[in-house]
Amino acid sequence: MLVIELRRHSQLSLARQLYQILRDQMTAGQLPPGELLPSTRELARQLEVSRNTTYEAYEMLSAEGYIVSRPGSQTRVADGLCLEKPVSAPQSLPQKTESQLNYLADFRTGRPDLRRFPQHLWLQLLRKTSETLSPAHWGYSGPEGLPALREEIAAWLLRSRGLAVDPECIFITAGATQALYLLAGLLAGKNREIIVEDPCHIGMLRVLQSKGFQIRPVPVDQQGMQTAYLQNKGACAVYVTPSHQFPLGGILPASRRAELIRFARDNDLYIIEDDYDSEFRYSGTPVAPLCSMDNERVIYVGTFSKILFPALRVGYVVLPPQLHKPWRHLRTHTDVQNPPFEQAALAEYLRTRKLDKHIQQMRRLYGQRRQTFLQLAEEIFGNIWIPWGDAAGLHLVLEFPGRHFDRDFAKNCRQQGIYVTPVEYHSICKGSHLDKLALGYGHLDSEELRQGLLLLKKPIDNSKLC
Amino acid sequence: MLVIELRRHSQLSLARQLYQILRDQMTAGQLPPGELLPSTRELARQLEVSRNTTYEAYEMLSAEGYIVSRPGSQTRVADGLCLEKPVSAPQSLPQKTESQLNYLADFRTGRPDLRRFPQHLWLQLLRKTSETLSPAHWGYSGPEGLPALREEIAAWLLRSRGLAVDPECIFITAGATQALYLLAGLLAGKNREIIVEDPCHIGMLRVLQSKGFQIRPVPVDQQGMQTAYLQNKGACAVYVTPSHQFPLGGILPASRRAELIRFARDNDLYIIEDDYDSEFRYSGTPVAPLCSMDNERVIYVGTFSKILFPALRVGYVVLPPQLHKPWRHLRTHTDVQNPPFEQAALAEYLRTRKLDKHIQQMRRLYGQRRQTFLQLAEEIFGNIWIPWGDAAGLHLVLEFPGRHFDRDFAKNCRQQGIYVTPVEYHSICKGSHLDKLALGYGHLDSEELRQGLLLLKKPIDNSKLC
Numbered sequence: 001m002l003v004i005e006l007r008r009h010s011q012l013s014l015a016r017q018l019y020q021i022l023r024d025q026m027t028a029g030q031l032p033p034g035e036l037l038p039s040t041r042e043l044a045r046q047l048e049v050s051r052n053t054t055y056e057a058y059e060m061l062s063a064e065g066y067i068v069s070r071p072g073s074q075t076r077v078a079d080g081l082c083l084e085k086p087v088s089a090p091q092s093l094p095q096k097t098e099s100q101l102n103y104l105a106d107f108r109t110g111r112p113d114l115r116r117f118p119q120h121l122w123l124q125l126l127r128k129t130s131e132t133l134s135p136a137h138w139g140y141s142g143p144e145g146l147p148a149l150r151e152e153i154a155a156w157l158l159r160s161r162g163l164a165v166d167p168e169c170i171f172i173t174a175g176a177t178q179a180l181y182l183l184a185g186l187l188a189g190k191n192r193e194i195i196v197e198d199p200c201h202i203g204m205l206r207v208l209q210s211k212g213f214q215i216r217p218v219p220v221d222q223q224g225m226q227t228a229y230l231q232n233k234g235a236c237a238v239y240v241t242p243s244h245q246f247p248l249g250g251i252l253p254a255s256r257r258a259e260l261i262r263f264a265r266d267n268d269l270y271i272i273e274d275d276y277d278s279e280f281r282y283s284g285t286p287v288a289p290l291c292s293m294d295n296e297r298v299i300y301v302g303t304f305s306k307i308l309f310p311a312l313r314v315g316y317v318v319l320p321p322q323l324h325k326p327w328r329h330l331r332t333h334t335d336v337q338n339p340p341f342e343q344a345a346l347a348e349y350l351r352t353r354k355l356d357k358h359i360q361q362m363r364r365l366y367g368q369r370r371q372t373f374l375q376l377a378e379e380i381f382g383n384i385w386i387p388w389g390d391a392a393g394l395h396l397v398l399e400f401p402g403r404h405f406d407r408d409f410a411k412n413c414r415q416q417g418i419y420v421t422p423v424e425y426h427s428i429c430k431g432s433h434l435d436k437l438a439l440g441y442g443h444l445d446s447e448e449l450r451q452g453l454l455l456l457k458k459p460i461d462n463s464k465l466c
Numbered sequence: 467m468l469v470i471e472l473r474r475h476s477q478l479s480l481a482r483q484l485y486q487i488l489r490d491q492m493t494a495g496q497l498p499p500g501e502l503l504p505s506t507r508e509l510a511r512q513l514e515v516s517r518n519t520t521y522e523a524y525e526m527l528s529a530e531g532y533i534v535s536r537p538g539s540q541t542r543v544a545d546g547l548c549l550e551k552p553v554s555a556p557q558s559l560p561q562k563t564e565s566q567l568n569y570l571a572d573f574r575t576g577r578p579d580l581r582r583f584p585q586h587l588w589l590q591l592l593r594k595t596s597e598t599l600s601p602a603h604w605g606y607s608g609p610e611g612l613p614a615l616r617e618e619i620a621a622w623l624l625r626s627r628g629l630a631v632d633p634e635c636i637f638i639t640a641g642a643t644q645a646l647y648l649l650a651g652l653l654a655g656k657n658r659e660i661i662v663e664d665p666c667h668i669g670m671l672r673v674l675q676s677k678g679f680q681i682r683p684v685p686v687d688q689q690g691m692q693t694a695y696l697q698n699k700g701a702c703a704v705y706v707t708p709s710h711q712f713p714l715g716g717i718l719p720a721s722r723r724a725e726l727i728r729f730a731r732d733n734d735l736y737i738i739e740d741d742y743d744s745e746f747r748y749s750g751t752p753v754a755p756l757c758s759m760d761n762e763r764v765i766y767v768g769t770f771s772k773i774l775f776p777a778l779r780v781g782y783v784v785l786p787p788q789l790h791k792p793w794r795h796l797r798t799h800t801d802v803q804n805p806p807f808e809q810a811a812l813a814e815y816l817r818t819r820k821l822d823k824h825i826q827q828m829r830r831l832y833g834q835r836r837q838t839f840l841q842l843a844e845e846i847f848g849n850i851w852i853p854w855g856d857a858a859g860l861h862l863v864l865e866f867p868g869r870h871f872d873r874d875f876a877k878n879c880r881q882q883g884i885y886v887t888p889v890e891y892h893s894i895c896k897g898s899h900l901d902k903l904a905l906g907y908g909h910l911d912s913e914e915l916r917q918g919l920l921l922l923k924k925p926i927d928n929s930k931l932c
Contacts, residue, residue, distance in 0.1 A: 011621070016628045019754070027724060027759060063750045065719025080721035083728060083759065114604045120597075126807070127593045131586075138580045138775040155477075162482045174640065178801035185676075207799045210651075223531075253531025255546035258493060262549060284529045288485070293493060293549065309604040313805045333673045335644035335801065339779045339808055341592070 002031075002038070004047060014049050015056035022057065023066055029082040037067060037075045104417035105452030109247065109395040109440040110276070110306060116365065117309050118358070122345065125354075129344035137340045143331035145172025145316070146343040152350035153302075153316055160279070160356070163292050163300075165318050171327055172338050176276060176303035176315040180204055180239070182330055183272055183299060184211040186323060191234040195269075197225045199426035199433060200239070201246045204274070208239070217428040220245055222388060224252035227259040232267040240271060243278035243287045247426050247438040248397055249389015251287055261294050271298045277306045279359050280442075282367035282391040296320050304346065306394060307359055312342055366394060366442050373441045373449055380453045381460065394442030397423060403435050404464035413459050420456060434466070468497075468504070470513060480515050481522035488523065489532055493549045501543040503533060570883035571918030575713065575861040575906040576742070576772065582831065583775050584824070588811065591820075595810035603806045609797035611638025611782070612809040618816035619768075619782055626745070626822070629758050629766075631784050637793055638804050642742060642769035642781040646670055646705070648796055649738055649765060650677040652789060653703045661704040661735075663691045665892035665899060667712045670740070674705070683894040686711055688854060690718035693725040698733040706737060709744035709753045713892050713904040714863050715855015717753055727760050737764045743772045745825050746908075747858040748833035762786050770812065772860060773825055778808055832860060832908050839907045839915055846919045847926065860908030863889060869901050870930035879925050886922060900932070 002025075006017050025031040038046065040054040047054070058075065061067045069075040137146075144150065150167040157163040173179040184194075184207065194208055198217030208215065218229045224245040230238075238260065242252035252260075264271050273290045281287065291300040295318070303315035319327055331337070349355050373396060377385060381400075388397040405422035413420050423436035441449060468491075472483050491497040504512065506520040513520070524541065527533045535541040603612075610616065616633040623629040639645040650660075650673065660674055664683030674681065684695045690711040696704075704726065708718035718726075730737050739756045747753065757766040761784070769781035785793055797803070815821050839862060843851060847866075854863035871888035879886050889902035907915060 011625055012628055020628055020758075023720075023754070026720075059750050060754070061720075064717065064723075064753055065721055078719075078721055081724045083724055083731075111605065114601045117601075117604060119601075119604065123593055123596050126596065127589055130589050130592065135580045135585075138583060138585065138777045139577065140776045159477055162478055162486055174801040177799065181800050203799065210796070210799050251530065253544075254489075254492075254527075255531055255544055257530075258547045258549055265549075284525050287530055288489070288526070292486075310606045311604045311803075311806050313801070313803070330676070333643065333669065333676050334647050335640040335779070337777075337779070339805065340777050341807070342805055 002043070002046075006047060006049065013053075013056075015053045015060070018047070018049075018053065018057035019060045022061060026066055026077050026081045027083045031077050033077055033079040033081065035077040037077065039074070103414075103419045105419065105455040106444070106448075107395075107418070107420045107439040107441070107452060107456075108443075109421060109438050111440050111443040112306050112309065112362070112394065113365070113443045113445075114309055116362065121354070122308075122349070125348050126341060126345040129348045130341045133340055133344055137344075141337065141340060143171075143328045143337050145170070145338060146340055146347060149343045149347040149350075150316075152347045156350050156355065157302075157318075160359075161289055161292075163289050165295070165300075169295075169318050169321070169324070171317050171319055171324075171331070172343060173315045173317060173331075174313045174335065174338055175305055175310075176274060176301050177203065177207060178335075179301045179303075179315050179317045180272065180274070181207050181211070182327070182334065183237075183301070183317065184208055184213060185330055185334075186326055187237045187270055188213070189236050191236055193233070193235040195230065195232075195235045195238040196428070197240060197245060198428040199247055199423055200428065201241075202426045204239070205426075205428070215428060219429075219432070220248050220250065222248070222250050224248075224250040224256065225260070227256040227263065230260070230263045232263070232269070235267075235269060237270045237272055238264060239274065240290070241274045241276065242290045243273075243275050244281075244390065244392045246274075246276065247395065247421075247423055248433075248436075249393065249395075251390045251392070252290075257290055257293060261290070261297065264297050265294075269297075272301060273298050274301045276301075276303055277393045279307055280363050280366050280393055282363065282370060291318060299323075307355070307362075308346075308349075312346070314338065314342055314346055367391070369441050369444065369446070369449065370396065372446045373439075373453075376446075376450055376453050380450075380457055388436065395438055395440040397436050397438050399436045400460065400463075401435055402465055403460065404466050405434060405437055406464075409459065409463055413456070416455070416459065418452070418455050418459065420459075468509070468512075472513060472515065479522075480519045481526070484513070484515075484519065484523035485526045488527060492532055492543050492547045495548040497543050499543055499545040499547065503541045503543065505540070569880075569885045571885065571921040572910070572914075573884070573886045573905040573907070573918060573922075574909075575887060575904050577906050577909040578772050578775065578828070578860065579831070579909045579911075580775055582828065587820070588774075588815070591814050592807060592811040595814045596807045599806055599810055603810075607803065607806060609637070609794050609803050611636070611804060612806055612813060615809045615813040615816075616782075618813045622816050622821065623768075623784075626825075627753075627755055627758075629755050629784075631761070631766075635761075635784050635787070635790070637783050637785055637790075637797070638809060639781045639783060639797075640779045640801065640804055641771055641776075642740065642767050643669065643673060644801075645767045645769075645781050645783045646738065646740070647673050647677070648793070648800060649703075649767070649783065650674055650679060651796055651800075652792055653736055654679070655702050657700040657702055659699070659701040661696065661698075661701045662894070663706060663711060664894040665713055665889055666705070666894065667707075668892045670705070671892075671894070681894060685895075685898070686714050686716065688714070688716050690714075690716040690722065691726070693722040693729065696726070696729045698729070698735070701733075701735060703736040703738055704730060705740065706756070707740045707742065708756045709739075709741050710747075710856065710858045712740075712742065713861065713887075713889055714899075714902075715859065715861075717856045717858070718756070723756055723759060726756070727763065730763050731760075735763075738767060739764050740767045742767075742769055743859045745773055746829050746832050746860060747856070748829065748836060749857050757784060765789070773821070773828075774812075774815075778812070780804065780808055780812055833857070835907050835910065835912070835915065836862065838912045839905075839919075842912075842916055842919050846916075846923055854902065861904055861906040863902050863904050865902045866926065866929075867901055868931055869926065870932050871900060871903055872930075875925065875929055879922070882921070882925065884918070884921050884925065886925075 193214040291298040300318040423433040620633040659680040757764040766784040889899040
């Protein structure tokens with residue numbers, strides 16, 4: 001007789017439970033191949049369930065080949081089902097991710113102030129535009145992105161940066177990280193080698209490394225990449241942040257831009273221009289993209305994560321025509337396309353110039369916060385620091401000459417509830433920027449800035465001296 | 467005197483135009499290094515624009531290092547700006563993508579009927595749930611996906627398939643293609659070799675090939691992968707569709723499932739189980755996933771593209787604990803995460819059992835269409851064909867013994883407005899399935915089916931004979 005225990009109040013139907021118990025007994029060898037099974041009527045009586053239940057369970061077992069029944073003979077267990085028990089792997093406890101933690105002083109970089117984003121307006125737009133999408137847009141609509149969005153981005157690049165781009169050259173991505181990830185795949189020829197700024201955003205560096213790239217660092221100073229150090233030993237591309245070097249904050253001057261482009265032409269390389277936050281420049285107009293100097297060789301990467309909100313997951317690349325076809329192929333076999341809803345809403349947000357207005361407001365706000373940050377830093381730390389970079393972006397780098405900020409410093413801070421990033425963390429050749437901290441301020445109001453900097457004073461005072 | 471022509475009615479401000487013209491003249495060498503520039507006042511007079519305009523243009527040029535001015539001396543063109551003209555690459559015309567074409571008879575596979583999706587209800591849910599998302603969700607919320615969605619998927623896997631899964635093991639992806647793409651990256655050890663069914667979805671095959679995998683095909687019959695042919699020469703994984711083999715439609719019987727799992731255990735391989743449409747099974751309940759037999763070794767991949775709509779871009783993987791950490795790292799450096807809005811709406815759709823109801827309705831509809839399709843095929847083609855596979859899914863494979871369907875056949879059909887896929891297209895070892903066609907019917911109503919099959923009759927009658 002079969003030993004079967006059914007739970008009457010389970011989410012699982014009785015038939016499903018019965019099926020699973022029998023199946024497990026078969027694969028465990030308790031019900032060996034060829035073993036006779038009771039009829040559905042007999043089993044139903046035995047278990048005090050309806051005949052439908054046993055019938056349904058046998059149906060499933062039969063359909064999947066666990067049991068066999070031939071006309072005129074009883075049902076038997078099929079052959080070849082037995083599995084030994086798997087060896088259990090050690091269970092790792094789920095880790096709390098970075099984003100789930102709360103800090104007393106949160107100086108993470110690259111965070112816009114989400115409390116100031118007009119969420120309600122956005123959701124209204126999202127609904128309105130989603131309703132107008134044709135049924136075809138609920139299916140596969142192509143790896144390029146929504147035509148309306150590509151056109152609006154082209155118009156916006158022209159009015160905000162003077163960059164004239166054919167909408168057909170704009171390809172929507174799921175953010176800038178994906179853009180770089182796909183570009184790395186696209187450009188990787190025989191030589192998986194890429195020239196990058198040092199320091200460089202560690203996340204982006206890891207993207208390149210994950211694609212098997214050798215990294216060739218070029219040092220950075222107050223003005224960005226030191227192009228005089230450019231040397232080619234077989235790289236396929238240069239990755240740069242000329243509008244606002246991450247993390248040091250410099251704007252690449254024209255002569256270095258020209259040198260960089262000459263270098264790329266002489267060595268037949270592409271330049272990947274990551275323009276992650278040039279909208280937020282607090283004096284003068286946004287810097288003209290490198291791309292405007294040579295759109296055959298410079299691939300421009302833009303994102304709406306900083307301008308709007310990171311969860312939007314919409315970025316784009318501007319590609320020269322010879323890369324369009326391979327890009328379509330690559331995106332199709334990576335994750336096919338972006339969802340259309342956010343794209344449609346964003347197109348409308350651009351078309352109605354709500355984006356321009358939002359940027360204007362946020363630029364004013366972030367500019368004020370930068371001022372506040374600098375004043376508070378002077379008030380709290382005194383004159384022991386020097387600011388780096390141009391008046392732009394959502395973060396600042398402060399140099400504290402003679403101090404030493406390493407991994408232990410950051411760890412110690414985090415234990416005290418302070419999130420702060422030593423520039424060393426983003427350095428490739430370690431040791432050149434030990435005296436600098438990258439501090440995000442865009443998402444913090446003046447009270448949060450004050451509290452945060454007050455908390456940070458003690459760890460800085462206690463930091464190692466070189 | 468400078469030769470400058472400004473357009474008064476351009477979208478571009480006069481200052482921006484002036485800046486661009488001067489910059490272009492400098493990089494083209496027309497304004498050589500060291501050249502003296504007129505004062506802003508002088509230039510304003512010359513061009514008949516306001517002094518603000520010339521001032522702003524000079525400000526931009528100066529900020530970006532195109533011009534230099536020292537106290538007490540005039541403004542000059544900076545050094546090192548000159549670029550030769552780039553060589554233009556040939557411009558390729560934009561191609562029409564597959565999704566933009568319309569067919570008279572559209573038998574594409576894997577297409578749900580989007581006209582039957584309750585779009586209005588979905589958009590209401592999208593708005594409602596988006597409004598309840600906390601500001602933190604507009605930022606980065608982690609590569610795992612929304613906790614609420616992971617829990618609802620776990621509950622749904624239990625009630626629909628009897629699959630008990632810890633929500634912590636479920637990781638949301640941007641569809642099944644991305645899931646496979648990331649898994650390929652995760653599992654690629656020293657040996658980039660993977661065992662797959664032959665025939666196998668060509669898109670998925672290309673994903674694996676794009677990650678540099680060697681493909682080891684195993685032949686498929688009416689019941690799915692012929693596990694007796696399994697042989698290991700250093701593969702790291704097996705990719706299978708046991709619930710409904712794509713494209714041939716077999717359900718892998720229990721003994722083969724057990725053999726596959728024993729093989730994976732003996733050779734220390736992972737199994738990637740792609741369950742792309744098992745919801746739509748028209749007799750009996752959905753097949754139990756292979757994953758339920760060994761959740762340490764089988765990685766389950768699910769998608770909502772077929773159940774709901776492709777543009778949703780939400781799928782998931784069920785991962786054993788030892789893969790959680792590397793997965794998080796990989797996703798973070800690929801495209802970070804999915805947008806939260808669709809995830810929140812989907813969680814609610816699952817929680818309120820609207821998904822269950824939708825599947826039930828669509829299963830009935832697709833089941834009827836399958837019947838209609840088979841009846842019409844008999845009526846129109848006579849008895850010259852044999853159906854393959856189980857009563858499931860959104861497509862059918864028909865074998866026409868003695869016929870020969872190759873690339874030319876498909877191309878010829880497309881020229882006549884008929885989209886049809888020879889199974890040969892999905893074959894790895896070419897030539898074994900030349901007499902079979904894969905025909906999607908899920909998205910076609912009975913009139914469309916009739917029209918489509920009538921159109922298809924002529925090309926089939928005229929097809930080559932072996």
